[in-house]
Amino acid sequence: MIILAATPIGNLGDASARLVAALEAATVIAAEDTRTAQRLLQALGVGNRPRLVALHDHNERERAAELAASAAETDLLVLSDAGMPTVSDPGYRLVAEAVAQGVTVTAIPGPSAVVTALAVSGLPTDRFTFEGFPPRKPGERRTAFGALANEPRTMVFFEAPSRLADTLGAMAAAFGADRPAAVCRELTKLHEEVRRGTLAELAAWAEGGVRGEIVVVVGGAAPREVGADEAVAHVLRLVADGIRLKEAAAEVAAATGHSSRELYQAALTARDTRSEGVRGSN
Incomplete structure (x- = not known):
């Protein structure tokens, strides 16, 4: 084996x-x-x-x-x-x-550096995503962070100390300067350090130079204020892409703060109404 x-x-x-x-x-x-x-x-x-x-x-x-x-x-x-x-x-x-x-x-x-950093970060641990090392090139890094801007789960990244300040600055630009985060340095070692603050505060701190093995933990995006009709429409789009209705409702609920059960029922009703309309037109 x-x-x-x-x-x-x-x-x-x-x-x-x-x-x-x-x-x-x-x-x-x-x-x-x-x-x-x-x-x-x-x-x-x-x-x-x-x-x-x-x-x-x-x-x-x-x-x-x-x-x-x-x-x-x-x-x-x-x-x-x-x-x-x-x-x-x-x-x-x-x-x-x-x-x-x-x-x-x-x-x-x-x-595990991932789980250890998550545990000591002070950020939500119930749902998280591990993103590894961000791209090195500024353009690719900007694109990658842009795709994660609305990620509701806590995010864990690795980063080299020489690129930490630039990465935190790019995160602040993509996720928002006030997004909470933690930089975990030299975990389990003699000089272990955990810095917590907003991305803007941590980026300013890192400008002074940082050494050691680095793990960055970033809080997820807060639920976006989305109207019920828009949320239901999003659920239906996900269903059209092949996702099961229950799973689509749960995903949209996590991102918007709406009730998963209410989204499920509303989407079900909307889908049935559309189906009846199509049958009636025939």
Whole structure:
């Protein structure tokens, strides 16, 4: 089988007993960086010396089929440099190939920068979306943020410290300067820091320079004031695109603040009225 193993994102004390046991038992490890994997083995006092193979963004596409096939015969432990493999890290193509080949895939859960930042951000955690690293080019970044401007869920991003100020400024322009956010720096490490404020305030703070691993958490858009007729029309458009009526009503309700049940009933009535009109004209 393939075993995806979450590794510490900073504090080695977060390594689970299952992770240590898996490292001790592994015969083959596919690692994002084999040198980082070797340091992890040493730091955790693991005496085992498994065969290490590189699995990173530049070779995963070519190696996925071969590694998945070999995992059918010998367990393959998969490590990224920090956190859970496949989450903004190598591993997705390998898992997809393993699924296609019928190879079992399991995971050893553990540290996650995404969930840790979300938990300490002080922003809503009931619904969230992980957006990874924003585009580097200003135009592409502006387009990406524009598409997320009305996203009602809390959003989680990764960003490099050198681009943080520009990214926060672009977020303020797209989402609104007063949108609440948090910048989480060096999570679980000695110099862990969580800065909370509006996007404008955080952008001004970041202009002074920021170091370390960065996670940005941004509050979702407030429900837009939309009239009932417009909301029902939106539900019907979603239904016309193939979404089930109940799901469409729930989605529009989350974005507008209208009652999901009332939207459902109104859309159902409107749809039936249209159908009767079409039959009558024939």
